[in-house]
Structures are given as C-alpha cells and as structure tokens.
Amino acid sequence: MAVFTEVSTKEARELLRRLQLGKLLELRGIEGGIENTNYFVTCEQGEYVLTLFERLTAEQLPFYLHLMKHLAHAGIPVPDPQADKHGEILHQVCGKPAALATKLRGKSQLSPQEAHCAAVGTMLARMHLAASSYERQQPNLRGLPWWNETVPVVLPHIGAEPAALLQSELAYQNHVAASSAYAALPRGPIHADLFRDNVMFEGEELTGLFDFYFAGVDTFLFDLAVCLNDWCIDLSTGAHAAPRAQAMIDAYQAVRPLTVHERALLPAMLRAGALRFWISRLWDFYLPREAAMLKPHDPTHFERVLRQRAAHPVTL
Template sequence: MAVFTEVSFDEAAAFLSALDLGQLQNIKGAAGGIENTNYFVDTDQGQYVLTLFERLTFEQLPFYLHLMKHLAGCGIPVPNPAAGKNGDILHKLKDKPAAVVNKLRGHSELAPTADHCAGVGEMLARMHLAGLDYPHHQPNLRGLPWWNSTAPVVLQHTTAEQGKLLLGELAYQNHIAESSAYKTLPRGPIHADLFRDNVMFEDGRLTGFFDFYFAGYDTFLFDIGVCLNDWCVDLPTGRHDAGRADAFLAAYQSVRKLTAAERTLLPAALRAGALRFWISRLWDFHLPREATVLQAHDPGHFERVLRERLAHPVRMTA
C-alpha cells in the first residue's frame, strides 16, 4: 500500500457518506505496498480500507472486485467491496477508479510458525476450489508475457552475472510453459501475491486474505509456489524451511490433492515465483513512481531465493 493521490478528510467523508458507510471519524494513509493509493478510514459504522487504483483500469477492475464478492459469498474470509445505491462496487474518486472494503480483523504474522503456514495452506486450497465456478476470466497480468516484456527493461540495472541468471531462468520458464505437463495443470482464479503481509490472524486463527489486485486466471501451482517462497523461507538467506513447507502442503492437500503434474513441476513453480518477484522488484526499485508514502522492496531478496531454488530443488515427499 502507498499514497500516490492525496484525498482530504472532506473528500473522503463525502465519498463514504454517499455509500451509506457512515460519518467519517478518522483517515490515515497506509504505508507498505507500491501499487495503489490506500487509506484506512474509520466511520461510526465500522473500519474500512479506501483504495484508489493507480495502474489498474475501469475495464480491468471488475474481475478483482467481483472475485472478492464471489469468494466472500462462498465463505472465504476476504474483504467484501461496498456497493453504492445502484449496486455498483467500482466507484470513482479524484477521477480515478476506487473501491471501499471492510477492514479485516487481526494482524499479519511476519514470523510465521508451521501452524500459521498450515492455516494459509488450508485456506488457499479452499479459495482455489471456491473460485472454480467464478464466471469471469482475466489472465494473470504479471505472468509470463509480462516477465518477457519487462526483463529487457530491468536488465540494464543488473550486473552481467545477474543478467545471465535472469535470462537463463526466463528461457527455462518459457520452455516449461510449452511442456505437455504444464498444459495439464489445474487452473482458476489465483491470488498471485499471498505474502505474509496479505494475511491476517487473530489469537492464532486465520481471519482473512486481502489485497487481491494481482489476482488472475493462472495455475494453482503458481499460487502455491508464491506462498512457499514467502511463508516457508528464511528471510535473510532465502533458504527453504522444510518444516513450515511440509505443514503448508499437508494442509493444502487435506482440502485439494495435488495432481501428479503439480508434484513434478513444483520445483519449476518455485523458481517461477522467485523470478516473477525478482523482476517486479527490480522494476519497482529502479523505476519508481513518486508517492507520499512508499516503501520499495529489496530486489536482492528474490534473487537469493531463486539461487536457493536452483541450488536446492524442493521435491515433494508426501
């Protein structure tokens, strides 16, 4: 989250009142993240998150917002977009697309245990199954085509050794995407960005997933790889944490069993997840946009994760 577009107290108050969300009491710009403008807003009716979308368009946004509506209706704990009097859940504020969702209870667990990872694995599987009958389709906008188009832009900001690693991995992922095994992988709407700071817990219990604005139609295995690369690694080194990963995968499979192709391609998916976020962090770090509150992430972290995935491939044993 970040603040690129300033919204005054009076502007936010009028906006929330028009949505019948009560009288504004407090508004605070949210730090963290780098894509959209976000404010935490409190009214006399509840706590909400107000988002102005800086890159996503009016044409793209219905996929994300209606996906959250769909998942919430299926009992998945996700933010539920507020509708206006005409029933629309996509709004306009400061000439930009905007949405308001309820703020989830709890806090993020930035040092997760195996139990936390198991909770995320189980809920991710439930989310994947709940999304199977979601009627809208939009590709993962940060998927392989984006990696291919963005890699040449960020290469100028890498060393020769880093560039060799990046291009070599990109070639490998293009090769995997053409394989017969990859084409059989189960697919549906995925979160695609389910990091530790996008999950809430309260008293040790998972209370919700949020920040669905990188979601898209892709392989469930990619979603699993993204999660394992964040929830089940040692952050300073990027090394795999087998105990947390085993807990995550066992809990996921208690809801949805992985196919033979998914089990075989798990090492490739872990490499894909590391490559995706290495490229995007290079892009955000070296080509930043101005924002009042902005915290760019270290691109070196996912370079380390990728090198670990190459040196020590993770194989499923159960």
C-alpha cells in the same frame, strides 16, 4: 500499499455519503506496498479500507472486485467491497477508480510457525476451490508475457552475473510453459501475491486474506509456490524451511490434493514464483514512481530465493 494520491476529508465524506455509511470519524494513509493508494477509513458504520487504483483500469477492476465478492459469499474471509444504492462496487475518488472494502480483524504474522503455514495452506486450497466457480476471466497480468516484456527493460540496470541468471531462468520458464505437463496443470483465479503481510491472524487463527489486486487466472500450483517462497523460507538467506513447507503442503492437500503433474512441476513453479518477484522488484526499484510513504522492496531478496530454488529443488 502507499499514497500516490492525496484524499481530502471532503472527498472521503462524499464517498461515505454515496455509500450511506454515516459520518467520517478518521481518515489515515497506509504506509507500505507499491501499487495503489490506500487509506484506513473509520466511520459510523465501522472500519474500512479505501483503495484508489493507480495502474489498474476501470475495465480491469471488475474482475478483482467481483472475485472478492464471490469469495466472501463462499465463506472465504476476504474484504467485502461496499456497494452504492445502485449495487455498484467500483467508485471514483479524486478522478481515480476506487473501492471501499471492509477492514479485516487481526494482524499480520511476520514470523510464522508451522501452525500459521498450515492455516495458510488450508485457506489457499479452500480459496482455489471456491474460485473455480467464478465466471469472469482475466489473465495474470504479471505472468510470463509480462516477464518477457519487462526483463529487457531492467537488464541495463544490473550487473553481468545477475543478468545472465535472469535471462537463463526466463528461457527455462518459457520452456516449461510450452510443455504438455504445464498445459495439464489445474488453473483458475488465483491470488498471486499471498505474502505474510497479506494475511491476518489472531493467534493461530487465520482471520482474513486481502490485497487481491494481482489476482488473475493462472495455475493453482503457481499460487502455492508464491506462498511457499514467502512463508516457508529463511528470510535472510532464501533457504527452504522444510518443516513449515511440509505443514503448508500437507494442509493444502488435505483440502485439494495435488495432481501428478503438479507434484512433478513444483520445483519449476517455485523457481517461477521467485523469478516473478525478482523481476517486479527490479522494475519497482530502478523505475520507481513518486509516492508519499513509498518504500520499494529489495530486489536481491528474490535473486537469493531463486538461486536457492535452482540449487536445491524441493520434491514431493
């Protein structure tokens, strides 16, 4: 989350008027993240998050917003997009497509313990089961086709050794994706970005998941791998944190047991998750966009995670 587009109090008041949410009490830009413009909005009816979409189009956005509605109705604690009197949940602010969704209670747990990882595993599995009945279709826009397009763009900006690793891992992931085992993996709408800062807790209670704007139809295993690569590693080295990982996997499987093919391909998907975020961080770091409060993430973090995943495969 960042601020690419400045929203005035006048524009915020007009949106609240259309949504019949009462008077604006506070409008505050949110620091962090790299994709969209985000503000906290406090009004007479409560607290919300206003998002202006800087890359996603009005044609793409209904998939994300209606997925959040679908999950909220299924009892998954996610932000609920607010509708106008016509039932429309996609709005326009400052000439940009926008949404106003409920603000979740709690705060991010940036130093998770086993109990937090287990809670994420349980909720991720519940979310996958609930999402299975969602009928809209949209691919993971940061999936393999995007990796293949983006790697040639970032290669000129990095040294020979990381470039060789990037190219060899991309070739490996193309090989995996062409396999019959990969084709057999269960799939459906996934979050695809469920990092520590996208989950809210009060103590050990998971109170919400948010930032669904990288969601898309992909393998459920990839979603689990993305979580394991953030929640269950040592952040300084990228090394696997086995007790936390086991807690997450056990909790996930208690709700949705992994298939034989998922168990076999977990090491490959852990590498895929690391590759995806290494590529996107390289892209954001070397080809940034201007934004107030924008802080690109360090791309070398996921290079370390990928090297760890390749050198020390995790087996079930």
